[in-house]
Amino acid sequence: MDSPASLPKSSPNPTPASRMKEELRRSLRERRRHVAAQEQQTAAAELARHVLTWLNSGTVRGTGCIAAYLSAPPEPGTEVLLPALIEAGYDVVVPVCEPRYQLSWVSWQPGVELAKSPRAPLWEPVGERRSFTALLPLRLVLVPGLGMDQLGNRIGQGGGYYDRFLAQLVLEQPDAARLGYLYNEEVLPAGRVEATPLDMPLHGAFTPSGLFKVSGQHSSPTG
Numbered sequence: 001m002d003s004p005a006s007l008p009k010s011s012p013n014p015t016p017a018s019r020m021k022e023e024l025r026r027s028l029r030e031r032r033r034h035v036a037a038q039e040q041q042t043a044a045a046e047l048a049r050h051v052l053t054w055l056n057s058g059t060v061r062g063t064g065c066i067a068a069y070l071s072a073p074p075e076p077g078t079e080v081l082l083p084a085l086i087e088a089g090y091d092v093v094v095p096v097c098e099p100r101y102q103l104s105w106v107s108w109q110p111g112v113e114l115a116k117s118p119r120a121p122l123w124e125p126v127g128e129r130r131s132f133t134a135l136l137p138l139r140l141v142l143v144p145g146l147g148m149d150q151l152g153n154r155i156g157q158g159g160g161y162y163d164r165f166l167a168q169l170v171l172e173q174p175d176a177a178r179l180g181y182l183y184n185e186e187v188l189p190a191g192r193v194e195a196t197p198l199d200m201p202l203h204g205a206f207t208p209s210g211l212f213k214v215s216g217q218h219s220s221p222t223g
């Protein structure tokens with residue numbers, strides 16, 4: 001990825017917790033930089049297989065909206081998954097970075113026109129933004145990130161885009177499945193990611209080895 005255009009720089013008054021988060025972010029990014037192209041491709045195929053298997057195990061198949069995202073190397077790829085979701089009949093949306101770390105959502109289909117984001121080192125569709133309520137009910141939110149601990153606490157790229165979005169989603173549709181999309185080694189021991197009250201925990205994460213489910217959550221949508 002190129003350098004991000006407008007990410008918050010490290011806090012001017014770092015606390016021990018924010019320093020630890022920054023250090024963890026740095027080490028997870030560093031590890032990703034060494035993921036070989038072959039591993040990335042294998043991960044993309046395996047991850048897609050696990051997501052489709054999970055969706056097929058639900059009672060309602062092939063319907064509903066899935067909030068996914070367009071991966072950028074070295075993230076685990078979504079390039080196999082997205083066309084497979086469309087093929088399976090899902091309505092797929094991907095995020096667009098807006099001012100003040102807000103996300104809006106645009107429909108994705110193969111061949112959709114893309115433009116470089118002015119706010120992050122990413123490509124985004126240029127199509128019409130869909131209203132938040134038009135996405136509901138969401139069948140699944142696939143959440144990008146650098147890691148998640150076994151309690152479901154996630155560490156992302158540091159903008160807080162997804163925390164803001166998930167906070168809104170939890171109010172509107174608390175049972176929507178919130179699942180990360182990670183390499184195996186990025187599911188970290190419980191307590192490794194220090195959570196603040198603003199961090200929205202995930203229900204689990206897909207990895208190339210399968211779905212890791214966070215245990216002990218009441219009425220978890222992961223079953």
Ligand SMILES: Nc1nc2c(c(=O)[nH]1)N(C=O)[C@@H](CNc1ccc(C(=O)N[C@@H](CCC(=O)O)C(=O)O)cc1)CN2
Nearest residue numbers: 001002003004029069070071072120121144157161162
């Ligand atoms: N593919 C994808 N889309 C996404 C996210 C994401 O994490 N991944 N986001 C999640 O909120 C939002 C955008 N946020 C982002 C903000 C900063 C960087 C960034 O600074 N990247 C670094 C490090 C790359 C690396 O080595 O892993 C860079 O390019 O230097 C990436 C995404 C919305 N869309």
Ligand SMILES: Nc1ncnc2c1ncn2[C@@H]1O[C@H](COP(=O)(O)OP(=O)(O)OP(=O)(O)O)[C@@H](O)[C@H]1O
Nearest residue numbers: 145155156157158159160161162163164167198199
């Ligand atoms: N719901 C919210 N409302 C306002 N600010 C928030 C909210 N959630 C997170 N933030 C702020 O956003 C900043 C970045 O948060 P954090 O370090 O958790 O990002 P992240 O989850 O790693 O990033 P991303 O979601 O973009 O991948 C922090 O200053 C945090 O306080």
